[in-house]
Amino acid sequence: MLAMATFVGFVVLVIGLIHFYLWKRLVRDTTRPGRWRRVGAVAALLLALLVPATLAGTRNGWYWLAWPGYLWLALMFYLLVLLLVLEVPTAVVRLVMRRRARSATAEGPEPEPALVGTGNPPAAPASTGDAADGQPAADAAGARFTGDRPPAADTRGARPVDHADPGPPAADIRGARSVDHADPGPPAGVAAGHDPSRRLLLARGTAIFAGLTAAGITGYGVRTAMGPPRLDRVRIPLAKLPRSMDGLRIATVSDIHLGPLRGRAHTERIVAMINRLDADLVAVVGDLVDGTVAELGEAAAPLRDLRSRYGSFFVTGNHEYYSGVEEWVREVDRLGLRVLQNERQEIRARGGVLDLAGVNDVTAAGTGLAAPADYAAALGDRDPSRPVVLLAHQPVAAHEAATFGVDLQLSGHTHGGQMVPFNLAVKLQQPVVSGLGEVDGTKVYVTNGAGFWGPPVRVGAPPQVTLVELRAP
Numbered sequence: 001m002l003a004m005a006t007f008v009g010f011v012v013l014v015i016g017l018i019h020f021y022l023w024k025r026l027v028r029d030t031t032r033p034g035r036w037r038r039v040g041a042v043a044a045l046l047l048a049l050l051v052p053a054t055l056a057g058t059r060n061g062w063y064w065l066a067w068p069g070y071l072w073l074a075l076m077f078y079l080l081v082l083l084l085v086l087e088v089p090t091a092v093v094r095l096v097m098r099r100r101a102r103s104a105t106a107e108g109p110e111p112e113p114a115l116v117g118t119g120n121p122p123a124a125p126a127s128t129g130d131a132a133d134g135q136p137a138a139d140a141a142g143a144r145f146t147g148d149r150p151p152a153a154d155t156r157g158a159r160p161v162d163h164a165d166p167g168p169p170a171a172d173i174r175g176a177r178s179v180d181h182a183d184p185g186p187p188a189g190v191a192a193g194h195d196p197s198r199r200l201l202l203a204r205g206t207a208i209f210a211g212l213t214a215a216g217i218t219g220y221g222v223r224t225a226m227g228p229p230r231l232d233r234v235r236i237p238l239a240k241l242p243r244s245m246d247g248l249r250i251a252t253v254s255d256i257h258l259g260p261l262r263g264r265a266h267t268e269r270i271v272a273m274i275n276r277l278d279a280d281l282v283a284v285v286g287d288l289v290d291g292t293v294a295e296l297g298e299a300a301a302p303l304r305d306l307r308s309r310y311g312s313f314f315v316t317g318n319h320e321y322y323s324g325v326e327e328w329v330r331e332v333d334r335l336g337l338r339v340l341q342n343e344r345q346e347i348r349a350r351g352g353v354l355d356l357a358g359v360n361d362v363t364a365a366g367t368g369l370a371a372p373a374d375y376a377a378a379l380g381d382r383d384p385s386r387p388v389v390l391l392a393h394q395p396v397a398a399h400e401a402a403t404f405g406v407d408l409q410l411s412g413h414t415h416g417g418q419m420v421p422f423n424l425a426v427k428l429q430q431p432v433v434s435g436l437g438e439v440d441g442t443k444v445y446v447t448n449g450a451g452f453w454g455p456p457v458r459v460g461a462p463p464q465v466t467l468v469e470l471r472a473p
Helices: 002-026 035-060 063-107 196-226 264-275 293-305 318-322 325-334 362-366 375-379 395-404 422-426
Strands: 230-237 249-253 281-285 312-315 343-349 352-358 388-391 408-411 435-439 442-446 464-471
Touching: 002 035, 002 063, 002 196, 035 063, 063 196, 230 435, 230 442, 249 264, 264 293, 264 464, 281 408, 293 325, 312 352, 318 325, 318 362, 343 375, 352 375, 375 388, 375 395, 395 408, 395 435, 395 442
Parallel strands: 230 464, 249 281, 281 312, 352 388, 388 408, 408 442
Antiparallel strands: 249 464, 343 352, 435 442
């Protein structure tokens, strides 16, 4: 219980941090303070709550949450990826803008020449006629008087003031530079190397590009996921396969994921596709359902129509343990598929013998709902000269299977990554993500699966049914 609570808390924290980052890049950086920023903050909060509500609600029958919740989960994922990828080029553009603004501020406009005073008024020119006629010295300095004697002020030696010419401004006389108030200089933001309008334009451009691209990728992914599975054919040589069994064909499908977004029509389409292959064996390698027999029994019913020469077989996946594994084992068996629970079936065909084994999913060990994967029970005490094909939901089972000399393991679980670049994360856990690989000498083929989990989106990993053809040396 404590481990589950810790996990749930971690998921909620991660979802919260992702939405905070999206709010910052898509709302805060692209709007000015005001109503629209508040609206964006509320929308980010509601979307953050929608994700855990969808994950929990669809498990409890609130299927109406599936489409909006899972679509937003996919869109959120691609918005996050794109914005993180754009962080570096956006930072470079901001740096270039800042340096250009600082360079322009440092150079500045060409300064105008300052008007500087000398501290003394210029000397007035001498009168050209009056000084010669014996006029007073003051008159010779530029003051003109009328009458036979100068004014009283002049007799005391005071210099007359000509109010018609006040001279240069006082500031100029003190030698100060004149100021032109019509040019206040560049705004403070530009002078510091930050132009708010350009930063806003850059943020909006980044947000629009990321939003349109994420929406386009998600739309393409929905179309791919909801379309028909692709048929892939692969030939796999087995050193121990008898020549009489050369060309034995196994129709392999996994991860059908019947649930809130996929129902009976999905099962019917897959069954019809497999039946057209006229295979020798059919292998359904786990994750058939996301719900109980009561909820999805009708959707799984078309499995009874599967046709093959030597039988149809099923092994449990991790999602069966979330959906009532014991009931589903009985239901699948009732529909005519042999459930291999840590056991093997001898296949006699075309005069040869092949062992087909199956183990419970590795998830069973932690649930207490069924026996954990038991490779010794399924693979021990057998004729080592026979080829053996193991059905195991998760590719990681190959590490254990290789110790028992398994020739080929057929698996699913990974969905091929389902949504690129999530396949890079899957590769950290599983030795093979999609297609044919090898683990410790055991060949492992991983099919992408015919359905999807969570978002109805597949990008770079189309839904798949595989016809595996075994070849003798």
